[in-house]
Structures are given as C-alpha cells and as structure tokens.
Amino acid sequence: MSLDKVKSLHFDVFGTVVDWRSSVISELQKFGKDKGIEADWSQFTDDWRSLYQPSMDAVRKGDREWRPLDTLHRESLITLISRHNISGLNEEEIDHLNKAWHRLNPWPDTVEGLTRLRTKYILATLSNGNVSLLVNMAKNAGLPWDAVLGAEPNQAYKPLPRCYLGNASYLDLEPHECMLVAAHNDDLAAARTLGYRTAFICRPTEYGPNQVNDKNAESDWDIVTTSMTDVADALGC
C-alpha cells in the first residue's frame, strides 16, 4: 500500500527522538559530583524509567484526574530519592533534577533526519511528555516540530486511542494521513489499529547494554529502519 496519502509524521519522543537514558545518567552524575552525593546513578535512572508506565496507569484508568508527566516524574523521583537513601535535597534541587527530562539529548541522526522530513511533512510530537517538557527539549536540542501535541493536549496517555486520534484531529487529518514514527512495537501496534501508517526505528541501546525489548520489528511496519535519516530516505526526503 502506498504511503502517498501521508501528510504528517507523529513522533514518539523518549527513545525514538532522544536518548533519555544516557542523558539522565549524565545529568544525575553531574549533580551528584557537584553536591558530593554518592549513588548508582545508572540504576537510579533505570529505576526512574521503570516507574514511568505504572505512574500513568491510574490516570489512564480514570482513577486519578489528569496530571502532566512532569508531576508523575516528580512523584517517582521523590520515591527513588528515599529508596536510594539520598537526603538533604531542597525543593529547588528536586525540581532541577526532575527537569533533566526537559534537557534530553537527541540521537546523532535525529536533527538531520527531522530537518529533511520537515520539508515534505507536518512534524508533530505524539509523546506522553507534557507540552512544556517537549517545548523546552526542542529549544535545547534544536528539534524542528511544527506542532507540539500528544498526551497533554489530548488529556490521554498512550496507548489510549484518544491520544492518537486527537493528534490527527488537531491537524484536521484522517488517521491514514498520519504516520507514527516510534522505536516501540506496542506503540506502533496501537497506532496501526486506529489507521495510522507506521515507521519503526530500531534503537537497540535505548535501555542500555542489556536491552531486551524492541530490538527487532515485531510486525510488518510500513517502514523499518535504524535511524531518522533512514526514515527520510525511505520517504524520499
């Protein structure tokens, strides 16, 4: 089936566009060094990410009213500060650490790939990150979005259908005119069910050297690649 009808590309961000793990580890290590705090910051980062999906569940189920990801990240951070026996941090320091997620670095191929793709398509975020997180990240990293959308403007965390369908609606497009670009098979599966076209970028070190999931395409996604520039090649940009 042709991809000629695709008018907009929607991007998962954490892992697909930015290398959250090395970025957060680096931020935490620097903070620890500056403050004289010893901890296993790689483990701390992996623990923080492991609380990411569970933290959204109560909101997804409607047991809790809408909260932006910054709030959920901060709650997890406070849990982990205690669990890792770190003490003496003030509110400002905790806020600074929490905003490490606003300062994530792109993968080396990201900015070139997005810049090429933007010449032909509308580029939108389709992330669980909140708008301020994504806007600050884009300013820091030079990510050329046309629209910062996703969970917050749709008041629904992925993989709830409203998040994907709402993004299409904001752009006044049908789902088949949208393509999700993601490093995660489950995200692509949710999008495809709703009519989105799909592009998988394999990011085999997103979760570090011992990554288990998403090391291969688990379905016949429309595009299967290993970089954003390869997505641009595949779409003739």
Place this chain on the structure above:
Amino acid sequence: MSLDKVKSLHFDVFGTVVDWRSSVISELQKFGKDKGIEADWSQFTDDWRSLYQPSMDAVRKGDREWRPLDTLHRESLITLISRHNISGLNEEEIDHLNKAWHRLNPWPDTVEGLTRLRTKYILATLSNGNVSLLVNMAKNAGLPWDAVLGAEPNQAYKPLPRCYLGNASYLDLEPHECMLVAAHNDDLAAARTLGYRTAFICRPTEYGPNQVNDKNAESDWDIVTTSMTDVADALGC
C-alpha cells in the same frame, strides 16, 4: 516594572502576525477570476470578518459545544455565498475558499521580528484559530513558533480567561512570565487582567483604509510599537 521575568511571548495572529484582509481579498479575487464569478470581494471579505466575533459567541456562552474556527468560518462562508448571490460552488471549492485563512501572508516585519524574538523567548500562538489552520499557516509563511496553542487546545475562545491561563499552564509558567503581543486593545486588556505583560503593535490598516478601532494604544501597555521588529528591539533581541 521590569520585563526580566518574561519567558514566553504569546501572539494574537489575525491582524497582529498576518495581514488577513489583503490575503483573503487576493484569494477570493483569484478564485472569482478563475471561475468567472463577479462579486465585490473586498466587501465579501469584510462581511466574512464581521461574522467572526458573533460566530464564536454561542460557543463562548456554552450554548453550543466546542467547534474549531474552521467550522465557524465555513458556516459564515456559506451564509455569505448566499447573501452575495453566488451559486454553483461545490463542496471542494467551498473548502478551498475556507482554507484561505490557512494561507494568510505575514506583515513584512513579522518573520524577521519573530526570528529575532525566538532567540530569547518561547514563542507560542494565542489565537482563536484552530491548530491545523495555524500549523498550515506557519508552514506556508515560515512562522517559527515553538508551540501552537490558543483557543483549540484550551477549548475556549478569547477573551475567556481559560484561553490565556491555559496557554501559561501548558508552558508551566505563571501569567506574569508571559507577554501577549497583539494589535487589539481589548485582547491586551483581557490578558493584563490575568497577569500577562503586554505589547501592542499598531496595525492601522488591518481593517483596510477606513479602519476605526485600534489605531492607538488605549492603555499604558508595557510595549507600544508599530512592528514585530520594534518588539524585538524593545526586548533587546
């Protein structure tokens, strides 16, 4: 009072950033010529704009559920096609005309001014235009927004407070960290009441040669200028 705390600039778009009147007249004239339809297209454009505020009223009051501006514009367009005794247009042609609002041209100072302002501030739309309208306009006109916000993501048309407060909230900022840039005194007054800082750009020909309103600053706005580049000068960009 210092403007040092301002972190983001929020822009009224129709009239402030783009010259809607000459753009729409030009689109309509071209369409009329191509289709052999005679009409007073300047009057048609002014009539279309005169239905703009009334068309939002039922939504503002809650008598009608949320509708994006494209829908309201199209309803007004159909009313005016009949009133101007134009016949024979098909749905596709009506859609094309309605999307003239997606193809508005910037004022000559706009792109340079925004580009300079973006080096120091987060730039967001605070328009009653819907997201697809604003995104398509930005792609066409080269407007360098960091975030396309405003009425639709806040489900509230200006001057309802939720539109201004929601924009600040999306960026995780307090109202006093936001400045509205607008060519309309009433918009600035609504924003100031909520804590926004204010910049007035006088656009004395927005409504054509016989414009009555907004030819002068009607209050002591923080910045009073006649161009976007002057706003950049005033903010040291």
